[in-house]
Amino acid sequence: MKMQFPLILLALVLAHNPICSKEQDFMSDAAAVRFSFSGSPKKTIKGTSTEIGLRQWTLITPLYYHKGEAWSFAAGLRYEGTEMEFSDTSLLDESWLQSIDFPLLLMKEQSERLNLMLLFNPTMAGDYDSIDGDTFNYLTILGARYQTSDTFQWFFGVVHTTGYDDNLFLPAIGFHWEVSENSDLLFAGPYLRYKYSITDSLDLILGGRFSGSKWNTRASYGERDFRLQAYRTSATLQWNLGKKHAVLASAGWEFARKVEIKGADGTALVDRNLEPAPYFEAGYRFRF
Secondary structure: OOOHHHHHHHHHHHHOOOOOOOOOOHHHHHOEEEEEEEEEEEEEEOOOOOEEEEEEEEEEEEEEEEEOOOEEEEEEEEEEEEEEEEOOOOOOOOOEEEEEEOOEEEEEEOOOOEEEEEEEEEEEEEOOOOOOHHHEEEEEEEEEEEEOOOOEEEEEEEEEEOOOOOOEEEEEEEEEEEEEOOEEEEEEOOEEEEEEEOOOOEEEEEEEEEEEEEEEEEEOOEEEEEEEEEEEEEEEEEEEEOOOEEEEEEEEEEEEEEEEEEEOOOOEEEEEEEOOEEEEEEEEEEEO
16 A cells, blocks of 8 residues: 555656556556557647647556655656647647656655655647757655555645746645455645446446646757646546456547647747537556
8 A cells, every 4th residue: 555655646747647567566556668659639729720639659658666765766667659630820830849858856765654755747849849947847746645545545736837838837736546356536726537447357437637738849840838638537447468468449438628829939820719529548557
């Protein structure tokens, strides 16, 4: 149970990924490579005739983990390639965008019940035609985990990010509750996940979370920042194929979608809602 806290944090920051095992040991679950393909169909930016459609390939892998007597350190890598259909090339002339996350987690076991942590996650996102300070975004979480029982723990902290919003700072509270031997519930701010093990090899996972990315791009018209935001709900079936392999299929809905495009001087060229859309994902995990 003690190492479930960094597991949840890396899952939130690295993956936002519904592949999670029943085991409580951090190394057995985090020592895995994950690959997924997801997408949503073309939908219209409200008030315009411009359409946007997305297909994304995501690779997630741990890089390093060390546990001392009181201090622990973990690092991971997340790569995402986005194939985009944007019908108005005068606004945004891009078809392939990329992002790399490199989350670093430092944790101190203060007592048997209390753990303190610092997570820093830099992201490099754009078309990679040119890389400068505008290509980088940052997420920082300072928090604590307090375990009240073998089945329940609280999370407290503060979050600062420049990726989902330009300069978002907010308090955070959440909990993880093992409802039964076959089910658990995780709530962390806007992130919600409920997992029910139908059999030893088949899990049903229901979830909701904010989904958003910000890319720095360049084309013939100059530099532009492109941001997508949405809230995503999903239902996932995960098949655990032995100890090392798992596959998943997920479907859901994205709503409260928003598109923002800014010029090099920070002027908003587009700041509009995007029509809701269905969402799908298929993934595979290999555990070492």
